[in-house]
Amino acid sequence: MQALIIHDIELLPETTSEQFEKFVTTRDYVECAxxxxxxxxxVVRADESGRAYRELIQVTDMDAFITATKTERFAELEKDFSALARITGEETTYSTVGTGYVAGGVE
Structure with missing residues (x-):
């Protein structure tokens, strides 16, 4: 099942928005590829505070994604993320209509 997964993110008190955004652009995006x-x-800024973010993950197969989250590579990524921020609230998952459209690659 193709799906869109949404997580709300809050920075840890000691993390700056610059640190988190650098992690997102230089590590998170690269590893997810x-x-x-x-x-x-x-990852999008959820408000103007610079402390709240939201990540949107579109997966081709939910079962394959669950399997991927159990790999050492993903565990390392989660560990590095957890040093900067935490996911708040519940994960929201939606079934997608078709594959959607995505242009280009990592910028």
Whole structure:
């Protein structure tokens, strides 16, 4: 099943928005490109405070994504993320209509 997964993110008190955004652009985006089950991944600023973010992950197959989250590579990524921020609230997952559209690659 193709799906869109949404997580709300809050920075840890000691993390600056610059630190987190550098992690997202230099590590998170790059690593997610190595998982075939991730079709697209983007992190957005959720408000003007610079402390709240939202990540949107479009996966080609939910079962494959769950399997990918159990790999050592993903565990390392999660560990590095957890040093900077935490996911708040519940994960929201939606079934997608078709594959959608994504242009280009990591910028």
């Amino acid at each position: 190595n998982f075939d089950c991730i079709r697209s991944f983007v």
